[in-house]
Amino acid sequence: xxxxxxxxxxxxxxxxxxxxxxxxxxxxxxxxxxxxxxxxxxxxxxxxxxxxxxxxxxxxxxxxxxxxxxxxxxxxxxxxxxxxxxxxxxxxxxxxxxxxxxxxxxxxxxxxxxxxxxxxxxxxxxxxxxxxxxxxxxxxxxxxxxxxxxxxxxxxxxxxxxxxxxxxxxxxxxxxxxxxxxxxxxxxxxxxxxxxxxxxxxxxxxxxxxxxxxxxxxxxxxxxxxxxxxxxxxxxxxxxxxxxxxxxxxxxxxxxxx
Ligand code: DGL
Numbered sequence: 001x002x003x004x005x006x007x008x009x010x011x012x013x014x015x016x017x018x019x020x021x022x023x024x025x026x027x028x029x030x031x032x033x034x035x036x037x038x039x040x041x042x043x044x045x046x047x048x049x050x051x052x053x054x055x056x057x058x059x060x061x062x063x064x065x066x067x068x069x070x071x072x073x074x075x076x077x078x079x080x081x082x083x084x085x086x087x088x089x090x091x092x093x094x095x096x097x098x099x100x101x102x103x104x105x106x107x108x109x110x111x112x113x114x115x116x117x118x119x120x121x122x123x124x125x126x127x128x129x130x131x132x133x134x135x136x137x138x139x140x141x142x143x144x145x146x147x148x149x150x151x152x153x154x155x156x157x158x159x160x161x162x163x164x165x166x167x168x169x170x171x172x173x174x175x176x177x178x179x180x181x182x183x184x185x186x187x188x189x190x191x192x193x194x195x196x197x198x199x200x201x202x203x204x205x206x207x208x209x210x211x212x213x214x215x216x217x218x219x220x221x222x223x224x225x226x227x228x229x230x231x232x233x234x235x236x237x238x239x240x241x242x243x244x245x246x247x248x249x250x251x252x253x254x255x256x257x258x
Contacts, residue, residue: 001222001224002223003068003222003224004031004225005031006030006032006033006065006066006067006230006233007031007069007071007218008033008059008065008069008070009032010036010037010058010062010071010074010077011034011037011073011077011185012036012038012040012043012044012077012147013036013037013038013041013147013150013185014150014151014185014243014246015074015147015150015185015186016034016036016071016184017034017243018185018187018188018207019071019210020071020073020232022207022208023071023210023214025211026212026215027224028229029224029225029227029228029229030218030225031225031227031230031232031233032232033062033233033235034232034235035058035062035258036235036236036237036243037054037057037058037258038151038236038242038243039238040237042117042147042148042151043074043077043119044116044118044120044142044143044183045118045119046119048080048119048123051076051080051081052081052084055084056081057258059085059089061235063091068222068223069092069214069222070094071093071096071210071214072095072096073210074184075097075098075182075183075184075206076116076119076120076123077095078096078125079095079120079123079124079125079126080119080120080125082095083125092217094213094217096210097129097182098116098126098129098182098206099182100112100133101129103136103178104133104135104178106178106202109175109176109177110135110136111136111137111139111175111176112137112139112176112178112179112180113138113139113141113171113176113178113180114138114180115181115182115183115186116140116142116143116181116183117143117147117183120182120183121142121182139176141170143163143167144163145159145163146160146163146164146186147185150188151239152242153241160189161192161195164192164193165196168193168197169196172197172198172201176201177200177201179193179201179203179204180204180205181203181204181205184207188246190203231251232251234251234252234253235254235256236255236256237255237256237257237258240253240255
């Protein structure tokens with residue numbers, strides 16, 4: 001089964017490129033279209049209804065481009081809207097959820113930390129998953145302000161360091177041995193986070209798991225491309241410079257209202 005249509009990927013902004021990179025590394029021949037809804041970021045403080053409406057708008061745009069599969073590269077959109085998307089559209093969706101399972105299963109201290117948006121931590125989907133790990137203490141922290149600083153291109157600002165220290169120190173004090181990054185923007189903060197966390201604390205995100213799941217769904221249901229090579233396409237509806245820089249200026253970025 002061959003399918004040369006593109007894989008669509010969207011996020012509230014530039015963070016989902018951390019997921020896109022994992023997909024592109026694993027499936028370099030696949031054509032990909034990435035949508036950064038930076039104009040409406042952050043999603044994390046929005047209501048569920050708003051997140052569902054924004055997610056549908058992004059999906060409509062990607063479907064106009066004939067995407068064969070859509071990756072919701074945003075924990076907030078997945079935990080608030082993926083059931084609605086699956087109910088309304090006849091196309092496979094792959095979502096991204098905080099990797100609590102591998103953290104809880106491997107934790108020796110039985111205490112893990114999770115940093116995510118308010119929208120993710122308050123969602124029913126996240127809370128259902130968290131309830132499955134009754135033997136593990138999960139320290140939840142909303143990453144207030146982090147997404148906005150990343151979207152504004154202030155990754156390495158003193159304000160970022162201060163916020164991260166204030167969010168992580170209580171987790172260190174509580175003896176976590178795993179930190180789950182529950183937002184696709186946060187992998188870009190790993191260098192700063194490593195400066196704060198003691199070395200024995202593992203940091204995990206969901207990028208590679210999502211890429212493997214994408215590969216499985218293509219194999220089982222949708223079909224791989226037989227193209228030798230495809231150039232990825234990026235759309236953003238505000239502040240294109242930050243997206244270009246997070247992609248190391250390697251790919252063209254189109255600014256477009258959607
Ligand atoms: N990157 C997103 C996530 O994974 C959303 C951040 C936001 O827009 O608040 O949750």
